[in-house]
Amino acid sequence: MPGTSDVSGRETESASPEVTVALAGNPNVGKSTLFNQLTGLDVVTAHYPGKTVEVAVGTTDLGGTAVTVLDLPGTYGLSGGSDEETVAREALLAQGPDAVVCVVDATNLARNLYLVLQLLDLGLPLVVALNLSDEAARKGLRIDSVALTAELGIPVVPTVATTGSGVAEVVELAVRLARDPDPAGRERHYSDAFERAITPLVHACETMPQRPYGLSARSLALQLLEAHRDLDDLVRGMPGGAGVLGRTAEVRARLANVPGGPVGAVARERYGDAGLVAERVHQSAQPAHRRRDSWSLTTSAATGLPILISVLGALFGFLFFVGDALATIFANVWGRSVAPFAEAAIARSLGDGLAAATAHWAVAGVEASLAIGIPYILTFYVLLAVLEESGYLNSVAFLADRIMHRFGLHGRAIIPLVAAAGCNVPSVLAARSLPSRRERVIACTLASMVPCSARTAVILGAVGHYVGVAPALGVFAVSAVLTACVGLALQRLVPGASRGLVMEMFPFRRPQVGAVLRKAWTQFREFLLVATPIVVTGSVVLGYLYESGRLWALTRVMDPVVVGWLGLPSVAGLTLLLGLLRKELAIQLLVTLAVVAIG
Structure with a gap:
């Protein structure tokens, strides 16, 4: 526990x-x-x-x-x-x-x-x-x-x-x-007409010797009027349930002419009661115009889009420079403290055979997860938590809604896609909260195509250093075009229709340090628990194949595609296999292997 x-x-x-x-x-x-x-x-x-x-x-x-x-x-x-x-x-x-x-x-x-x-x-x-x-x-x-x-x-x-x-x-x-479970407050009574309508159903529920979930007769009556199918099934299988469902049908029919039917009748009574209670306990109020003006600045196309571009530019600039500095610090600490200890432990326990060589790949997998996770992904989630806690992500969702609809999504889907810039794994997990299966399929597919922070660092560092900044930016442009094309195709191919966006604009708030750190840690821990075992396991498998010589045999099988279709050297097939596990490593190895192959 x-x-x-x-x-x-x-x-x-x-x-x-x-x-x-x-x-x-x-x-x-x-x-x-x-x-x-x-x-x-x-x-x-x-x-x-x-x-x-x-x-x-x-x-x-x-x-x-x-x-x-x-x-x-x-x-x-x-x-x-x-x-x-x-x-x-x-x-x-x-x-x-x-x-x-x-x-x-x-x-x-x-x-x-x-x-x-x-x-x-x-x-x-x-x-x-x-x-x-x-x-x-x-x-x-x-x-x-x-x-x-x-x-x-x-x-x-x-x-x-x-x-x-x-x-x-x-x-x-x-x-x-x-x-000491006393009754949970006074029993709420609504309008006289509504109470008269439901009284026969309450009396019918009282006759049941046992009720679902231990509900009171009145609670069960209200739940039945709200037409929960699972509750109907439970009541049907209980003693006296058939009579209760018969009475339920009668009361539902009596309320059918009410706007919204029985469900609408119950909701209207609650909303009316809530409004009266709120009015009686309010002592003073005045509107907050300043917050509304802030929304207009961040949601209008004229000012909201420049603000959004500036925020995203600052976010990724901070991520690149701070992440790079943290990556250097991590590499130095790992190289001086962890790596020598791990190498000595492997040598003592496994010697220097195939098992030892494979074990080194396992250690490298742990190092890779942390080397990517701490400098880049954790940093990204801290920044994302700041934006979320401030309330700004609501404005981002509002601005993105029109564009997202072209891909069969609504504005809220922009949040998993932005999170994908940190790491695709938690982004896919976040996309599961979207309301329909269609939106989840499209969002998860597009999220997997967004360059994560590790790939961004490798592209800017490797391509930018060896080829130039313009080609490096061109890689992102090509990626964006491909992602857009896939999104448009999925909009047509995946069954279903886009939903409209109805959202509440929450007020802007000053982010609290504790809340930001807790949220960032929760998301980062999800990455560690989900992604790290996959990376380490994959590293062990690839390490065994590499050290035993079997990996090169697999690359030769890929020659018709790698050499024939892509026009790359045969050795590049190795990077494609490694890219199944870590896409940013494939980019990095393409640079390294090109130097080795070409000289």
Whole structure:
């Protein structure tokens, strides 16, 4: 089991998890920042069958009690209209956390309260973290948390996740609720007409000796009206379920003439209640014009595109110069400290035969992963986290939407493609969050064609040094044209249609150092866990083939393609084989082998 950290992020001794707390909330309300405050860097991800959405899992310690924390996907509701909503709902019902913390945006309370009301309707032990309280205060907006507690009947705690303010109190209340699960607040009652319509279904649910997920009769009735097919199937297989489904059909028919049908009727009641509650607890408000002006600067074509080009130019310039300096430092440290120790250990244990020679390739694989990862990929993810935490990536997605639609994608797909400039592996992992299989296929294919930071460094260093800067830039131009052609072809060949982009423009915020480092480390660790084993294993296989002489036989088989079609020397076939494992190494070896072959 991974180690735990307390609510201040300090490492503590591991303990058996006793309480499970789920974090729910809308996108970009600071939920993951609060999660990082609780768990530090000790995070794993859980995958759901058939879904591309992940649930982050971490642990923290509260006075000797080990708490498992689930960071659910950011959602605006739990109706199952997207993978995020489906996964969040499954985690809340099927896994049954002991308590739930719903993180809400204090600057947009009414919209966020809709999810709070959904969680209350599920009967879950609930604490509300009223996050971004500092930003609300800067806007001149004050929310009476005591009045909100009275309105909802559950604890409400003002928090600032970026600084950790209120986080300890939130988790303490959640653990207390988990140990003493009182009713999760007053039972919400909506309009009289709606209550009269659902009362027969509630009474029918009360007759069931056992209900799915331990839901109350009212909670089950509301869930059935929202037409969750999996829930219908569960009820059908339970004693008394057939009668409940019959009553459900009657109530659904009664609400069919309501705009949106039964689902729309339930949603309208919640939205209305959320608006009334928000109005009663707001004490003052004034608009923030400055933030809106910032969006207009970064999203209009006249000013947004020059800003985007400048930001990307600065990003890759910083990546090249800083990455190159870090690569030099890493090479010196590895050469002086690690390499001699590894060589001596291999010589002592394996001697100098084929096994020893192959082992050297394994060490080289580890070195290659770190030599690429630390100077370039980690640096890139720090820069990407700064852009993400500042809110600027939203503007990038908005600007890119029209171009992305030409390739069958929407604007949000630009983020995995930008991430591919750091490393293709985490970029492909990030592309799995796109909503449709069609978009995921196109985005993953295009991401694999984007030159990663390691390839960029080799192209600029090798081609730029030996041939010139203009030919080096020409390599990127050719790559961009090929990527665009493939994207246009996939738009026509992959079945399906492009989706429209509806997105919320989040306010710009000052990136917090801790949040940036945690996010960068989480992404970099994903690279280490996924890519490094592949690189090392591939290095061992290629090393064995090379040292045993079998690799050259494979290159001769490729001569019809390498020599006949490509017009390259036969020795270049070796680089193509190595390029299957590491594309930047193929570029580097083409330069080296050309010098050897040509002299």
